[in-house]
Amino acid sequence: MNWLKKHKSESSNKKFINDLTFCEVYERVTELAGKLSSYVKTERRVAVYSNNSVDMALFFLALQFSGKEVLMLNTHLTEQEIRSQLNLIKINVVFSHDNKFISFNEVYKSEKEDIKLIEEFDAESIAVIMNTSATTGEFKSVPLRWKQFSAHVKASQKSIGVTLTDKWLLVLPMYHISGLTILLRSLYNGTQVTILEKFDEEQILSLIERGIVNIISIVPTMLNRIVERIDKHKLRVVLVGGEFIPKALVEKSIMRNIPIYKTYGMTETTSQSTTFSVLEYPEKIDSVGIPLENVDIRIENSDEKGIGEILIKSPMLMDGYIGEENIDGYFNTEDVGYLDEDGFLNIIARRKNIIISGGENIYPKEIENILYAHPKINECAVVGLKDEKWGQVPIIYVVSTLNEYEIFEYLSNKLAKYKIPKKIIHMKELPKNSVGKILKRDL
Numbered sequence: 001m002n003w004l005k006k007h008k009s010e011s012s013n014k015k016f017i018n019d020l021t022f023c024e025v026y027e028r029v030t031e032l033a034g035k036l037s038s039y040v041k042t043e044r045r046v047a048v049y050s051n052n053s054v055d056m057a058l059f060f061l062a063l064q065f066s067g068k069e070v071l072m073l074n075t076h077l078t079e080q081e082i083r084s085q086l087n088l089i090k091i092n093v094v095f096s097h098d099n100k101f102i103s104f105n106e107v108y109k110s111e112k113e114d115i116k117l118i119e120e121f122d123a124e125s126i127a128v129i130m131n132t133s134a135t136t137g138e139f140k141s142v143p144l145r146w147k148q149f150s151a152h153v154k155a156s157q158k159s160i161g162v163t164l165t166d167k168w169l170l171v172l173p174m175y176h177i178s179g180l181t182i183l184l185r186s187l188y189n190g191t192q193v194t195i196l197e198k199f200d201e202e203q204i205l206s207l208i209e210r211g212i213v214n215i216i217s218i219v220p221t222m223l224n225r226i227v228e229r230i231d232k233h234k235l236r237v238v239l240v241g242g243e244f245i246p247k248a249l250v251e252k253s254i255m256r257n258i259p260i261y262k263t264y265g266m267t268e269t270t271s272q273s274t275t276f277s278v279l280e281y282p283e284k285i286d287s288v289g290i291p292l293e294n295v296d297i298r299i300e301n302s303d304e305k306g307i308g309e310i311l312i313k314s315p316m317l318m319d320g321y322i323g324e325e326n327i328d329g330y331f332n333t334e335d336v337g338y339l340d341e342d343g344f345l346n347i348i349a350r351r352k353n354i355i356i357s358g359g360e361n362i363y364p365k366e367i368e369n370i371l372y373a374h375p376k377i378n379e380c381a382v383v384g385l386k387d388e389k390w391g392q393v394p395i396i397y398v399v400s401t402l403n404e405y406e407i408f409e410y411l412s413n414k415l416a417k418y419k420i421p422k423k424i425i426h427m428k429e430l431p432k433n434s435v436g437k438i439l440k441r442d443l
Contacts, residue, residue: 002119004029004061007190015192017057017183022190025058032062034112036095039102040068043093045129047071047086050097052174052197055104057183059095060174064127065117069143071129072175076434081139085131089141089322123147129322130177130267141322142267144177151315152181152270153188155292159275160215160237160261166191169213171199171222176435178241181271182217199436201226208233220245221379221436223260227252237261239275242437244365246372250278250285264288264347268331270316273297274345287344292316297345298330299338306338307348353440355384355392362394362419364440370414376402379430382421383443395423397430397443 007014007022016022036059040046046068050056063070071091073082086094094101121127123146131139168186170193172179186193194213196203199222207213209232217239227249238253241263253260259279265272274297276289291297295314302308311330320326336354337347348354348363355362364382371380379399384392398407404424411420431442 002121003187003190005119007187014190016186017192018054018194020054025061028058029061029065030117031112032058032107033065033117034115035107035110036062036066037113037115038110039093039095039107040066043068043091045069045071045089045091047073047091047094047101048096048175049073049075049082049094049101050104050175051075052170052179052195053097054195056097056174057195059104059107060180060183061187064121066115067118067125069126069129071131071141072180074131074173074175074434085139085141089129121146123150128180130175130180132267140324142318143322144267144270144318148270148316148318149181149184150188151294152272153185155294155316156181156185156272156275157189159272159292160239162189162191163236164191166215166236167211167213168193169196169204169207169216169218170194171196171204172217172219173434177265177267177271178217178219178435199225201229205229208235215239217241219436220249221432221438223253224249227256227258230256230258233258235259239263241265241272242435244368244438245288247285247369248372254278254282254285262288264345266333268318268333269312269314270318273312273314273316276344281344284340284342284344287340287346289345290343291345296330297339300332302338307336308338309333309351310335310337310345310347353383355382355394357384357387357392357394357418358390360418364394367394367396367411367415367419367421370411371396371398371407374400374402374410376400379438381430381438381440381443383440385423387422393422394419395425396421397425397427399427399429 004026013021016025126143127146128144130142168182170182174180211234214234215237219242223240238258238260261275261277263272263275273295274289274291298311299308300311310333313330317331334351335347336349336351349365353364367382368380371377377400381397382394385395387393407424431439433439
């Protein structure tokens with residue numbers, strides 16, 4: 001299905017990417033595909049190294065029209081990490097926003113060749129390759145096919161709805177699945193998307209207040225920076241995902257009537273697996289929502305409280321990592337949680353983040369939720385520290401004006417004694433990846 005050609009034919013003057021119409025994007029992409037031909041004609045896979053931009057989106061789409069598998073490279077990677085990722089899946093050609101590789105400008109200035117464009121995307125063909133855990137170098141390559149993207153946009157459409165006046169904000173990096181799916185949803189639905197290179201509070205607040213965007217998808221650290229400044233708005237959906245969504249942040253959004261939708265997903269599941277409107281189900285504020293259409297979630301190896309490993313099966317799930325066996329049935333997310341009586345998924349922790357102290361499980365999210373409820377806690381993360389007596393003990397990394405005594409005093413009557421962190425480390429800012437998620441592994 002060539003969605004771009006379809007929408008170009010139906011409504012040539014409708015805006016698609018920033019101020020470019022579907023017709024203009026189609027013309028630029030087909031022109032660009034002709035110019036890319038001499039660079040990619042013998043290549044099965046190529047890579048794109050770029051921060052968000054209109055050019056990045058055009059190159060991605062042009063490479064799809066050329067039938068190439070595209071690795072989206074994280075611009076925060078080291079030289080060694082980039083070489084490792086390219087070598088692993090045998091990529092020789094990389095296009096970049098700067099002169100690091102073959103620059104976008106060089107391609108724009110090159111001669112166009114007459115080529116046969118892909119008219120229909122094969123459902124089984126790989127569109128995108130994304131690497132997980134890329135900021136650590138310990139990565140696995142996730143191939144995502146058109147059948148997964150097609151299933152994703154259809155299921156997402158049912159979970160958050162779609163209107164002809166939808167205008168997405170794309171500020172999450174397109175080299176992450178959460179950013180790229182915004183572009184593809186807009187392409188599939190025939191709606192407008194505004195691409196920003198980076199998170200800029202004033203720019204985003206202006207876009208919201210002027211009604212230039214009415215759907216935004218961001219991570220909790222981004223929303224936390226603007227939530228109290230969102231006054232006049234016509235927002236239809238504020239999609240919030242990430243490893244941890246503080247309860248205090250969700251409550252602030254509810255108080256300001258911001259239509260927050262909590263969501264849970266990962267690269268391997270083509271982004272969203274569960275979603276729900278918090279305003280519609282305020283009693284489910286602690287959950288991350290109900291499974292999207294055709295998503296099957298089950299809990300394995302559960303304890304007496306029903307808490308266990310979260311497994312997912314869905315048409316959005318990847319077939320398998322490159323170089324590894326295909327997934328047969330369910331995929332273990334390595335997250336721990338439970339399904340409540342109404343089918344809402346609750347995430348307790350990443351399995352690797354659970355702190356086992358003296359045989360007791362300590363879930364960092366519980367402590368972090370209490371900390372974030374304090375108005376003077378800006379950022380926090382609870383991690384486990386090796387301990388000879390207890391095996392592990394919890395410690396806190398925090399960005400706050402509160403001193404150590406004040407934090408201990410605040411927690412003392414809110415947590416069981418074994419859950420009280422043994423150490424508090426103040427920082428100016430917690431380490432984050434390019435999407436804004438706090439990197440506990442760096443702590």
